[in-house]
Amino acid sequence: MRKLRVDVAIVGAGTAGMSAYRNVKEHTSSVMVVENKSYGTTCARSGCMPSKLLIAAAEAANMMKEANAFGIHTRDILIDGVAVMDRVRRERDRFVNYVVESVNEWPSEHKIMGHAKFIDGHVLQIDDHTQIRADRIIIANGSRPVIPEEWKTLLGNRLLSSDDVFEWKNLPSSVAVFGTGIIGLELAQALHRLGVRVRVLGRSGRVGILTDPSLQSLSKAIFSDELPLEAAPKNIKVSRQGDQVLVEWENQDRQQKDQFDLVLAATGRTPNIDNLCFDVTGIPVNEEGFPAFDRNTGRIANSHIFIAGDVTDERAILHEASDAGHIAGKNAGLYPKESPCPRRTPLSVVFTDPQLSIAGKSFSEIEKSGIDYAVGEVSFSNQGRSRVMLKNRGGLRVYAEKQSGKLIGAEMIGPAAEHIGHLLAWSVQRGDTIQQMLQYPFYHPVVEEGLRTALRQLQKNLHQHLDPILITHCLD
Ligand SMILES: Cc1cc2nc3c(=O)[nH]c(=O)nc-3n(C[C@H](O)[C@H](O)[C@H](O)COP(=O)(O)OP(=O)(O)OC[C@H]3O[C@@H](n4cnc5c(N)ncnc54)[C@H](O)[C@@H]3O)c2cc1C
Helix, strand or coil, rough: CCEEEEEEEEEEECCHHHHHHHHHHHCCCCCEECCCCCCCCCCHCCCHHHHHHHHHHHHHHHHHHHHHHHHHCCCCCCCCCCHHHHHHHHHHHHHHHHHHHHHHHHHHEEEEEECCEEEEHHHHHHHCCCCEEEEEEEEEEEEECCHHHHHHHHHHHHHEEEEHHCCEEECCCCCCCCCCHHHHHHHHHHHHHHCCCEECCCCCCCCCCCCHHHHHHHHCCCCCHHHCEECCCEEEEEECCCCCCEEEEEECCCEEEECEEEEECCCCEEEEEHCHHHHCCCCCCCCCCCCCCCCCCCEEECCCEEHHHHHCCCCCCCHHHHHHHHHHHHHHHHHCCCCCCCCCCCCEECCCCCEEEEECHHHHHHHHHHCCEEEEEEEEEEEEEEHHHHCCCCEEEEEEEEECCEEEEEEEEECCCCHHHHHHHHHHHHCCCCCHHHHCCCCCCHHHHHHHHHHHHHHHCCCCCCCCCCCHHHCC
């Protein structure tokens, strides 16, 4: 057994682990990163990037289908599944190689392959070959798809998770997608638009991430209009029928069934905290097995152990994992001194069509917080630019604190939500009042004019009088 001693050990070479490594190195060169699968990160290998590549192909196919409405008639559209998946994998590999190249530049004494688990608070066992004693440890070992155990036995190789989709050499002809969260919706819509027969089965009745009841119903209506979607099916049964899967469920007391090539379980992800034997550290955990930690330092319960990224089960998105890795790396480097870092305003985007976004506080967070707030809203169905582009579906609701007149959050389903979500998150982070936001320029004709409509309504609902010297008084 090889025995090593380092100042800082990092478990996981994903986005959070790599960001932590860069920051630790500012303080010590005695550092070791442990990775148990492959370099390249979940984002590049099987997450953000390949999913957006598949969605981009689906958008191209959909644009051709929608061209008729503009008087542009295309002949039969041929979707070449082999070529679609070939581009997805080629471009994915480019992104992965870029990440792998940067890991290749790390000195060999800074990295080790193998599964890490704690054998005490300061010692990690790596497979059966190495023990690393570390003064400080950063846990950055990500999350994995949750797949119902009994389905694995029942369905064998007919059951997939999102990890498998981007290895396909061709598109299948039919897939039952379980899950109406981010991953389920993005992949189901993309596959549907690429000609795969899809049925989406949810559980809770919710479709997508929006928490505002009026936008949640709009999401359900919009996605159900395009996709065969059961938001809350009951008594689901799956069974293998030769090379196919039979899916049975109840819908409003009616028995339904359908047969598919494959089942895609997009039923959530679970943090990998459970694969570390964390309990031997003696640090208390809550009922779900998570230790308390400080989001501004990454430090777990005043210990020498830090945590970052999806493994924390909080805001499981890329830029948050990267920030959290930065913070944990810096603080592990400085330990026992601390340098708390403020966190950015929350921002989520879902790359469906129409896109979804939440900026700042969600509706449900605002409701729970007891803040006295006012709402402004707009529907995109008659919004000028959206109608021009034939993207006139959806709505936006913006929320402001009554006392200060500041924007505190927004939810949106609609065109360009990936961009509008940024504008809104930046305003929340700056502490803009609605009056200040209305002073920014709005070009014509753009989707942002829809945002201005919602802001004007919000300004009225705040019962605020405009300051006479402000430009909005003259022009709005
Ligand atoms: C299909 C999909 C689409 C997504 N799309 C988006 C998107 O559009 N935008 C966005 O912001 N986010 C998106 N995400 C989320 C984003 O990919 C993650 O938030 C991010 O990759 C998390 O980074 P991480 O460093 O925490 O984990 P990872 O990158 O998963 O890194 C963890 C690493 O730890 C390793 N590991 C695990 N256990 C051990 C162990 N015991 N010992 C050693 N190594 C271990 C793993 O092999 C892995 O390499 C998507 C995710 C998925 C799955």
